[in-house]
Amino acid sequence: MEEDRLFIVFLAVAVVVLLARGLAGRLRVPDAIVLVLLGMAAGFVPALPAVVVPPEVVLLGFLPPLLYHAAFFTAPREARADAVPIFALAFGLTTVTTVAVAATLHALVPDVGLAAALAFGAAVSPTDPVAATSVMQRLGAPPRMVTILEGESLINDGAALTIFGLAVEALGTDFTVAHGAARVAQIVLGGVAYGLVVGIVVRRVRRWISDPVSQIIVSLITPYVAFVPADRFGASGVLATVVAGFSIGTHGEGFLQPASRLAGTTFWRILTFLLESALFVLLGLEIREIVRAPGGRTWGTVVAVALAVSAVAIAARLLWQLGNAPLARLVPGGRRSQAGLGLRERLVIGLGGMRGAISLAIALSLPIGLGAERGLLVLLAALVVLVTLVGQAPLLPFLLRRLGLIEPERRRAESMLARKAGLQAALTRLDELVEEEDVDDQTAEAFRQMLELRLERVRYFLDREGAEGPRPPDSRYVRTELVGAQRARLQVLYRKGRIGAETLREIGRELDFEDPVVVKRPPS
Numbered sequence: 001m002e003e004d005r006l007f008i009v010f011l012a013v014a015v016v017v018l019l020a021r022g023l024a025g026r027l028r029v030p031d032a033i034v035l036v037l038l039g040m041a042a043g044f045v046p047a048l049p050a051v052v053v054p055p056e057v058v059l060l061g062f063l064p065p066l067l068y069h070a071a072f073f074t075a076p077r078e079a080r081a082d083a084v085p086i087f088a089l090a091f092g093l094t095t096v097t098t099v100a101v102a103a104t105l106h107a108l109v110p111d112v113g114l115a116a117a118l119a120f121g122a123a124v125s126p127t128d129p130v131a132a133t134s135v136m137q138r139l140g141a142p143p144r145m146v147t148i149l150e151g152e153s154l155i156n157d158g159a160a161l162t163i164f165g166l167a168v169e170a171l172g173t174d175f176t177v178a179h180g181a182a183r184v185a186q187i188v189l190g191g192v193a194y195g196l197v198v199g200i201v202v203r204r205v206r207r208w209i210s211d212p213v214s215q216i217i218v219s220l221i222t223p224y225v226a227f228v229p230a231d232r233f234g235a236s237g238v239l240a241t242v243v244a245g246f247s248i249g250t251h252g253e254g255f256l257q258p259a260s261r262l263a264g265t266t267f268w269r270i271l272t273f274l275l276e277s278a279l280f281v282l283l284g285l286e287i288r289e290i291v292r293a294p295g296g297r298t299w300g301t302v303v304a305v306a307l308a309v310s311a312v313a314i315a316a317r318l319l320w321q322l323g324n325a326p327l328a329r330l331v332p333g334g335r336r337s338q339a340g341l342g343l344r345e346r347l348v349i350g351l352g353g354m355r356g357a358i359s360l361a362i363a364l365s366l367p368i369g370l371g372a373e374r375g376l377l378v379l380l381a382a383l384v385v386l387v388t389l390v391g392q393a394p395l396l397p398f399l400l401r402r403l404g405l406i407e408p409e410r411r412r413a414e415s416m417l418a419r420k421a422g423l424q425a426a427l428t429r430l431d432e433l434v435e436e437e438d439v440d441d442q443t444a445e446a447f448r449q450m451l452e453l454r455l456e457r458v459r460y461f462l463d464r465e466g467a468e469g470p471r472p473p474d475s476r477y478v479r480t481e482l483v484g485a486q487r488a489r490l491q492v493l494y495r496k497g498r499i500g501a502e503t504l505r506e507i508g509r510e511l512d513f514e515d516p517v518v519v520k521r522p523p524s
Contacts, residue, residue, distance in 0.1 A: 005049045009285065016042050017277040032128065032276070032356050033389050039280035040382065051285035058364040060228065062275050063161075064241050066357065068223035069272045070154050071245030082148050085341065089148070089349075090155035093320045097125040097313055098163050104312045105380075108305050109297075112373055115170040116366075120377045122164035123363040124313060124384045126156045128356025136352075136396065140406050145345055149352050154242060157358055161238040162187050164362055171367065183234075190235025195243025198226045202244065203251055212263040219264055220271075222248070276357040279364075297376065306383035313384065314353070314392070321350035344403040351395060354388045355381075416461045423455040483511050 020034040027034070042048060102121035106114055127149070136146050166183060202222050209215055226244040231237035322343070363381030366374045400406050430447055433439040439447075490507055493499045 008047075008049055009051060009282075012042055012045075012048050012285065013278050013281045016281045017274070020277065029393065031273075032280075032354075033393055035277055035280040036382075036386055036389055039282075040386070042281055043285050048285060051282060054368075056365075058279075058361045060224075062279060062361050063238070063358075064223035064227040065220070065268075066272055066275055066361075067154075067157060067238060067241045068226070068245040069268050070150075070157075071242040072249035072268075074151065074154055074246055074249060082144065082151065085148050086151035086155065088324055089152040089321075091159050092324070093152075093317060094122075094125045094156045094159040095163070096320060097316045098122045098160070100312050100316045101125065101309050104309050105305065108308060109376075112377070113171070115167050116370060116373060116377065119164050119167035119171070119366060120363070120380065122160045122167060123366075123377075123381050124309070124355055124359050125163075126160040126355070126358050126362075127153045127353040128358060136400070141348070141400055142345070142405060144341075145349055145352075145405075148349060153358075158191075158236060158238045158242055160358075161362065162236055165236075168367060171370070186234055187236040188239060190233070191230050191237065191239030192243050194230045194235055195226055195240035196247060198222070198240065198244040199247025202248055206248075216264055216267050219268070279357045279360050282364075302376070302379060303383070306380050306387065309380065310384045310387040310391075313355075314351075314388065317353045318347075318350040321346045344405060348396070348399055348403065348405060351392055351399065354392050355385045356389065359385055413462070416458050420455065420458045420462065423451055423458065427451050427455070486511055 016035070016038045020031055020038050023038075024031045024034045098118065098121035100121070101124055102114070102117040105112060105120055106117040112120075136149075162184065165187065169183070202218065202225075206215060206218055209218065222244060223241050226241040227237035230240035359381055363378045366377055368374065370377070427448065430439070430444055430451070434441065434444045487508070490499070490504055494501070494504045
């Protein structure tokens with residue numbers, strides 16, 4: 001029965017995600033690498049049903065929330081400062097990669113039409129920032145490189161899907177240059193304009209909502225409100241979603257309550273991880289049907305073509321990144337934007353272009369009408385993702401260390417400086433409240449002691465920066481141990497009947513805020 005098949009597929013997705021999380025943590029590699037390997041392996045388990053994912057399910061079910069989440073959490077100041085290198089990668093490199101990959105595929109497999117080859121090139125041209133930036137952030141790479149990779153991956157999705165949409169249109173209609181130019185204008189301008197409208201309207205609506213659950217519901221439907229109407233009226237649903245997400249995200253501090261931000265961040269982190277993970281597993285379950293007859297070609301041919309297009313995509317990125325500096329300096333503000341991007345940084349950014357969930361989603365949205373050629377293109381896209389993830393991601397830690405681009409203490413020092421400034425501002429405001437007689441002396445003294453204790457600890461960390469000897473202890477471990485002692489005592493009181501379940505849950509929630517990260521032992 002259909003219900004049984006759906007249950008088995010759901011169970012397979014859950015099992016693979018859990019295994020991938022555990023293995024990725026033990027191996028200290030990005031989740032995406034383990035997910036793509038386990039997802040493909042799951043497709044060959046005989047007990048699991050074969051799956052054919054409808055393109056519209058991928059396009060409408062997966063892409064809008066993934067794009068919205070990435071846009072919402074974009075850092076606006078950093079993105080503006082590095083706009084030239086970001087746009088050079090997002091538009092220039094995406095176009096070059098699409099054309100180069102399409103030309104390679106068309107030359108190696110002439111039966112694949114030019115329009116289909118361009119659609120495939122657009123599918124594998126956008127990069128997935130998760131694998132690269134997770135490695136860089138864990139090691140303490142310069143934040144500017146992380147910002148450029150994240151900004152590029154956000155915008156190149158829109159560029160790639162615009163090219164992809166035009167190529168899919170060309171599969172069934174006569175396509176002229178004039179028609180293409182008009183469609184690009186409609187797609188880009190229409191998508192941006194509609195996204196701005198959605199962003200403005202949603203911001204105004206959310207100002208009047210204080211309930212965190214309602215805020216999450218509104219945030220969940222926002223990407224679909226942006227994507228679906230824009231797509232239906234011939235504009236870019238991708239650009240509309242990205243613009244709406246960026247517009248709302250950059251103004252979030254002004255209208256979102258702290259509880260809504262905390263709950264929303266947790267919800268979206270889990271949702272995007274599940275969506276990306278499900279894409280890999282669904283692709284794996286679909287691969288069994290694809291590999292039976294990959295476009296009527298032998299496996300040797302398919303692997304050779306996949307390696308060739310992967311090499312072209314990697315080489316195009318490296319050559320573009322290493323050689324576009326003279327062109328970038330011709331753009332207004334380009335000379336200033338290139339400062340600090342030397343050969344070392346360019347090499348790392350060039351090798352940080354792994355493909356991931358977005359490429360899989362675009363490839364799976366190829367029209368069913370392509371027949372056997374669709375299976376071949378989806379399989380090739382999956383192999384390109386596999387080659388770039390498994391081949392490039394493990395090189396990044398070695399490259400960052402060898403080139404001396406790791407700054408392990410920078411983020412810690414930056415965090416402490418911010419905490420110091422915030423605590424000093426809070427103490428100043430507390431004195432003002434006392435002078436205005438809004439707070440009595442006893443209450444003020446209790447808060448002052450708490451703030452001064454926190455400030456003293458921050459000063460201790462800052463004073464120890466650069467000093468010889470052991471590092472200051474990580475406060476997360478101490479906090480975890482103290483909160484654990486409180487939890488244990490609460491359980492004793494509950495078992496003895498001195499407090500009820502509601503009190504236990506209420507105090508437990510308060511302790512959750514004090515102990516957001518579990519640390520098993522003091523970091524060495």
